[in-house]
Amino acid sequence: MNSVKPLSTVDRLQAQAADHAGHSLKLDQIMHRFGEMVALRDINLDIQPGEFVSLLGPSGCGKTTVLRIISGFIEQTAGKVLIDNQSVAGLTASQRGVGIVFQNYALFPHMTVWDNVAYGLRAKGLSRGRVSNKVGEMLELVQLGHLAKRYPSELSGGQQQRVAISRALAVEPKLMLLDEPFSALDKNLRLDMQIEIRRLLDEQGVTAILVTHDQEEAMSMSDRIALLLDGEIHQFASPSQVYDHPATLFVSSFVGTCNHLSSQIVGRESGAYVVKVHGGGQVKVAHESSLAPNAEVLFAIRPENLRVETHPGPYRIPGIVEICIPLGATITYEVSIAPDKAIKVTQQRIAGARSLQKGEQVYLEPVSPSACTLFPTSS
Amino acid sequence: MSVANLPTPKRKKLPLTQGQLALPLAAFLTLFYVIPMVVLLAASFQPARGGGFTLAQYAEFFTDSANIRVLTLTFWLGLQVTIACLIFGYPVAYFYHQATARWKTILTFLILLPLLTSAVVRTFGWVVILGRQGLINSLLVGLGMIDEPIKLLFTHLGVAMAMTQIWLPLMVLSIIASLSQIDPRLAAASESLGGGKWRTFWQITLPLSLPGIISGCLLVFALTVSSFVTPSIIGGGQLMYMPTLIYQQGVVLLNKPFAAAVSAVLLIMVLIVVFLLSTLGQRTRKYVQ
Ligand SMILES: Nc1ncnc2c1ncn2[C@@H]1O[C@H](COP(=O)(O)OP(=O)(O)O)[C@@H](O)[C@H]1O
Ligand SMILES: [Mg+2]
Numbered sequence: 001m002n003s004v005k006p007l008s009t010v011d012r013l014q015a016q017a018a019d020h021a022g023h024s025l026k027l028d029q030i031m032h033r034f035g036e037m038v039a040l041r042d043i044n045l046d047i048q049p050g051e052f053v054s055l056l057g058p059s060g061c062g063k064t065t066v067l068r069i070i071s072g073f074i075e076q077t078a079g080k081v082l083i084d085n086q087s088v089a090g091l092t093a094s095q096r097g098v099g100i101v102f103q104n105y106a107l108f109p110h111m112t113v114w115d116n117v118a119y120g121l122r123a124k125g126l127s128r129g130r131v132s133n134k135v136g137e138m139l140e141l142v143q144l145g146h147l148a149k150r151y152p153s154e155l156s157g158g159q160q161q162r163v164a165i166s167r168a169l170a171v172e173p174k175l176m177l178l179d180e181p182f183s184a185l186d187k188n189l190r191l192d193m194q195i196e197i198r199r200l201l202d203e204q205g206v207t208a209i210l211v212t213h214d215q216e217e218a219m220s221m222s223d224r225i226a227l228l229l230d231g232e233i234h235q236f237a238s239p240s241q242v243y244d245h246p247a248t249l250f251v252s253s254f255v256g257t258c259n260h261l262s263s264q265i266v267g268r269e270s271g272a273y274v275v276k277v278h279g280g281g282q283v284k285v286a287h288e289s290s291l292a293p294n295a296e297v298l299f300a301i302r303p304e305n306l307r308v309e310t311h312p313g314p315y316r317i318p319g320i321v322e323i324c325i326p327l328g329a330t331i332t333y334e335v336s337i338a339p340d341k342a343i344k345v346t347q348q349r350i351a352g353a354r355s356l357q358k359g360e361q362v363y364l365e366p367v368s369p370s371a372c373t374l375f376p377t378s379s
Numbered sequence: 380m381s382v383a384n385l386p387t388p389k390r391k392k393l394p395l396t397q398g399q400l401a402l403p404l405a406a407f408l409t410l411f412y413v414i415p416m417v418v419l420l421a422a423s424f425q426p427a428r429g430g431g432f433t434l435a436q437y438a439e440f441f442t443d444s445a446n447i448r449v450l451t452l453t454f455w456l457g458l459q460v461t462i463a464c465l466i467f468g469y470p471v472a473y474f475y476h477q478a479t480a481r482w483k484t485i486l487t488f489l490i491l492l493p494l495l496t497s498a499v500v501r502t503f504g505w506v507v508i509l510g511r512q513g514l515i516n517s518l519l520v521g522l523g524m525i526d527e528p529i530k531l532l533f534t535h536l537g538v539a540m541a542m543t544q545i546w547l548p549l550m551v552l553s554i555i556a557s558l559s560q561i562d563p564r565l566a567a568a569s570e571s572l573g574g575g576k577w578r579t580f581w582q583i584t585l586p587l588s589l590p591g592i593i594s595g596c597l598l599v600f601a602l603t604v605s606s607f608v609t610p611s612i613i614g615g616g617q618l619m620y621m622p623t624l625i626y627q628q629g630v631v632l633l634n635k636p637f638a639a640a641v642s643a644v645l646l647i648m649v650l651i652v653v654f655l656l657s658t659l660g661q662r663t664r665k666y667v668q
Binding site for chain 2: 167
């Protein structure tokens with residue numbers, strides 16, 4: 001955290017944050033239909049006070065719809081939204097105390113930065129003096145005090161975003177919803193803003209939900225990630241859990257790069273399954289839930305969880321190097337194990353070390369047998 | 380006259396420069412607009428008979444109180460009709476803006492329908508409505524609100540009512556265009572900050588639709604004060620407005636220089652209003668991206 005700001009502000013805000021320390025949010029069996037189309041089905045989320053949760057999923061999966069239901073702009077077809085274990089049914093958007101930061105920031109173009117931040121405070125009916133104190137404080141917090149008289153069109157993207165977040169935080173919302181707030185920023189600025197916003201929300205102790213289709217963003221910012229596909233939550237867990245133990249095949253293919261190999265269970269050995277990969281070789285995989293003997297499965301393993309060996313072994317997959325892609329710190333190989341089946345393998349690149357050549361015979365072995373997953377296939 | 384405040388969409392680079400593309404229109408306007416205008420202005424500085432330069436026509440116009448009355452009555456009509464169109468038009472435009480797609484189709488039809496009928500036809504419709512045995516009088520008498528039919532036809536009120544109906548669609552369309560430019564997330568942002576429906580309307584929607592209000596007012600005012608058919612028919616012979624005065628002087632009495640001077644005065648009145656409204660519009664320029 002940088003220490004440019006006078007300490008007094010931070011201290012005061014932290015004291016305030018303790019006062020209105022986070023609120024919890026619970027989505028209880030939310031279902032939503034647009035006409036005939038079911039946009040969301042059976043959404044259950046239990047979010048702790050002060051937690052930062054990402055709602056991750058491809059475009060059109062229903063993320064914005066979830067936010068609009070929480071904020072009260074649309075009413076769910078079925079199910080309940082509870083803030084601090086109280087149902088908010090019947091409360092309008094303006095009564096719920098849910099702050100929103102929009103993708104395009106939605107700053108009021110005809111108002112100055114100052115008036116934008118003051119808007120919610122004036123709507124609350126605060127006295128002139130208190131409005132002015134709070135606005136000053138919020139602008140100081142995002143280091144925009146010197147731009148108070150500007151109009152939004154006279155600000156850069158990052159500055160607009162900081163105005164949007166301070167406008168939303170000024171009214172001390174119970175929850176903060178962020179709908180793809182970083183997608184309009186260029187890459188370097190995006191990282192800065194991600195850090196800054198996470199810091200601000202932590203300081204204020206606000207419970208936040210970030211909607212994004214960018215998995216790196218979700219991974220780096222969140223305490224927990226909820227994966228949404230086609231209106232259903234596939235997994236709700238910590239970033240590392242989601243990455244190492246994807247709950248469904250969708251999660252496995254959506255998050256990071258992953259090899260999916262059709263395989264068959266052929267045995268059990270000291271708590272691990274022996275899996276025969278169609279095309280050649282077998283491996284040992286530690287898997288928690290029980291699978292039927294001889295079951296057909298998809299064996300999911302990340303490229304960086306494979307080690308390249310030069311000698312055959314009982315639990316190695318033989319293959320031939322096809323393509324070699326150096327990426328700076330790492331190097332990715334495409335290894336073909338059967339005429340129409342290739343595996344991606346990522347290795348740390350050691351300076352000066354020889355890299356594998358095209359056509360070379362290699363043997364692949366999982367580095368960690370517990371960071372692989374088996375998905376039963378129906379056939 | 381331009382509808383200055385409707386935001387123009389951003390253009391991609393075209394093979395021709397925009398200047399070149401504007402050439403045909405520029406030629407057309409020069410031929411049929413600028414030249415006649417210059418001729419008209421030149422005519423207004425001529426004496427009634429013979430040649431030479433004189434301000435006599437303008438002096439004659441401004442020294443006769445009857446002419447001043449025509450000028451103020453015309454301005455008053457323009458103002459009344461503009462305000463009435465705004466008051467009746469804004470709710471319609473707002474309702475249209477909030478309506479579902481299905482309602483929008485129906486409303487579009489209803490709003491455009493009057494524009495598809497000629498002003499003459501609509502004016503005769505108003506003659507029927509305003510007459511002694513017309514719709515309004517029958518209704519009021521029928522409801523027992525008045526004993527005797529009131530005089531509406533050949534009155535200023537009647538002209539203003541008819542003109543309001545005739546130009547209302549332009550106001551509505553202009554405001555709809557402006558409302559549809561407003562990002563719906565702004566209203567959502569206002570509500571999420573605790574702003575109720577009224578605050579959201581007064582603080583966000585209304586100020587941001589100002590460009591549409593201004594261009595609508597410009598259109599309605601300019602078209603009202605230069606209307607000829609409706610004031611002559613509904614106003615009958617008794618009521619004189621600037622266009623009817625121009626017609627009388629230029630076509631009936633063949634006093635071309637005086638008619639030209641009256642035209643110039645009308646033009647200047649319109650330009651002043653355009654200037655005032657555009658200055659107001661300039662202040663909104665800042666936030667119309
Ligand atoms: N107002 C609406 N009417 C009908 N369908 C809608 C509406 N809003 C969203 N949808 C549909 O619901 C699905 C989810 O939309 P949305 O929540 O916006 O997705 P995301 O934010 O994840 O991209 C999409 O298929 C979208 O077309
Ligand atoms: Mg969305």
